[in-house]
């Protein structure tokens with residue numbers, strides 16, 4: 334498969350993980366540690382979405398976070414990671430699709446993802462208006478995350494997608510959380526964002542206004558195209574994730 338649509342295919346990840354031992358998307362734990370430590374307590378129960386073969390969970394474990402449940406839909410990945418981390422009691426590895434998370438409500442203090450949601454959005458040509466299937470997929474995943482979090486719990490999302498795009502997905506009243514973020518510059522020109530959502534807190538007034546404006550525009554766009562699943566784009570620029578995926 335030539336294009337980066339492959340990042341949405343489970344078969345691609347299974348084949349890749351059959352060959353590859355370790356790969357870190359974006360940056361490793363040390364780069365984001367300061368923010369993770371700010372929002373996660375050492376005895377928190379943490380759900381890692383789309384863990385891949387990254388060292389993030391193992392590094393966090395070594396740094397004192399012992400209660401981590403890792404999920405990925407690649408059974409090859411989960412099998413490998415389970416064997417590799419057999420000496421980490423408390424760390425769990427489960428094959429699971431993040432669109433269908435099978436946990437109890439309010440089971441987690443923290444849900445963490447790094448680059449996993451980006452992989453699901455990788456073939457979206459217009460980040461100003463997500464296609465209807467992608468929009469619904471994000472909604473499904475995030476509504477579940479909200480349910481799995483305790484009140485006051487945090488959803489941490491590490492990505493290089495800028496707030497003008499990512500807030501369209503995260504800043505929604507139905508998700509029952511507030512949205513904030515940190516920006517971290519790299520030595521190059523890339524900026525990373527650590528979004529942190531707090532379950533049970535209200536969206537700020539400006540985020541509520543933003544949601545309203547975005548949703549009105551989305552409705553107009555849907556009416557105009559009258560083809561919700563057709564991708565009509567006026568902003569066809571390549572996004573950062575596409576560039577990095579292609580470059581790496």
Ligand SMILES: C[S@@+](CC[C@H](N)C(=O)[O-])C[C@H]1O[C@@H](n2cnc3c(N)ncnc32)[C@H](O)[C@@H]1O
Pocket residue numbers: 346356357358382383384385386387389404405406407410429430431432446447448449452453
């Ligand atoms: C870009 S990699 C990120 C891996 C890791 N989080 C990191 O920081 O290096 C995306 C990961 O998400 C997993 N993934 C993609 N879609 C998924 C889904 N629907 N359910 C569970 N895992 C998924 C892939 O198998 C892959 O391991």
